[in-house]
Amino acid sequence: MQHLLLVAALAPFLGNAAIVRLFRDVECTDEIQEINVKDNTCASWPKEGWRSYKLMTRGCPGQKITSYPGNVCVYPGIRDSCVDAVESKVGSCHITPGNGGVSHAIGLSLINFCPK
Helix, strand or coil: CHHHHHHHHHHHHHCCEEEEEEECCCCCCCEEEEEEEECCEEECCCCCCECEEEECCCCCCCCEEEEECCCCCCCCCCCCEEEECCHHHECCEEECCHHHHCECEEEEECCCCCCC
């Protein structure tokens, strides 16, 4: 019973992800697909990229969703968009202005790659 309680208490911190919905346009109306960006990972699909996105579920406290113009999440590097992955940002439309207005990679991390 004690082990079950410990697992239940730690579950929110053992593996989290943010669900992000990607769009072809800057108004978040022409949906491409919804992706699951896991903790400390980089997603680089779909191939055509996206111009805006909505955070559909939040990440862990302190995490940031950062999008990039290239096919990889790199730092230091150019970032298109950087948003706190918090409940208050869920459902808001975020534009990715870099690389001719198209992003090709998105990451979720506790490390702050956002410009000050």
